[in-house]
Amino acid sequence: MKNKNLKKLLNINSKNFEIAEIIKKELNKFIIIIRSKNQRYKYINKIHLSKFSIKLGQNEKKGYIFFIKKKINKIRVPKYKTIISLSKKYVSKIDYIKGIDVNYLDIEGLKYLLKYSVKTKKKINIKKYLNIINDNFKSIYSFDISKELIIDWSRITRKFKQDIYISSSHGDFTHKNLIKQKNNYFMIDFEFFSKKRIYLYDSIHWLIPPLLKRTNNFLMRNINFSFLFIFYLKMFYMLIGYNISKNQVKVNLTLYFLEQKFFYKLPNILTKEKKLLSQKRIKESKYLSRIYSRQLNYLLK
DSSP: OOHHHHHHHHTOOTTTEEEEEEEEETTTEEEEEEEETTSSOEEEEEEEOSHHHHHHHHHHHHHHHHHHHSOBTTEEOOOEEEEEEETTEEEEEEEOOOOEEOOTTOOHHHHHHHHHHHHHOEEEEGGGHHHHHHHHIIIIIOOOOHHHHHHHHHHHHHHOOSEEEEEEEOSSOSGGGEEEETTEEEEOOOTTOEEEEETTHHHHHHHHHHHHHHHHHHHTTTOOOHHHHHHHHHHHHHHTTOOOOHHHHHHHHHHHHHHHHHHTTHHHHHHHHOOOSOHHHHHHHHHHHHHHHHHHHHHTO
């Protein structure tokens, strides 16, 4: 998109503001960084132009509104505003947070969010979680996976009989979506937010995917790494002072792997409608879906 068209679309006051950077993302999405000409203020415009991306943009709004209202120790959320909401276009405005990038080993922010998840968790029968997964895929991605879930779900309910705990979830809680500013941490990017997921979802999502990427060559050789993941998670929770049983870790990891298996199938479905993703992303997603599927099978043996 040209600067002239962007300024008109975003209604930028050219006298006081200018476009600092344009970042084109997949799914026909643009991130525009706007700065004041005196360099004192920045904000971000997100532009969603595909049906799938617009759905994510609308879901992100729900995430910002939800977490802005919550009082989580040391965790903050930037100001958010919807600028345009149409069937073929969704634009938001988000405060730019100037701070320090967080790395995988900086787990302070993770500890604060986990403490909130533990505090607000609610007990449900595991059988009810099937509807939660289905509802999440429909509301966030507009896809119905109920038929595909049946086989995996029957195996899960045969394996696990206990109740589980659910809580709200950022959905993509990684060090890339956390910014440290003085003594606080700012969460950003809520496109995969949900009010209901397994309460350990965000902590597992922070800890496990980077390990999968480092061990993927071995994983594709049919090696069972699930017991190592369970041990790693159990040790992590113990080290930060949270006592949880091995079985609780296992059932949460199983349900996390289930969701990831189907999440990484989505890019292949999307390309059948329109080329919104690169071939590299599609190939990588197929690969990750197989990895999660394989590790899920090991957990359900």
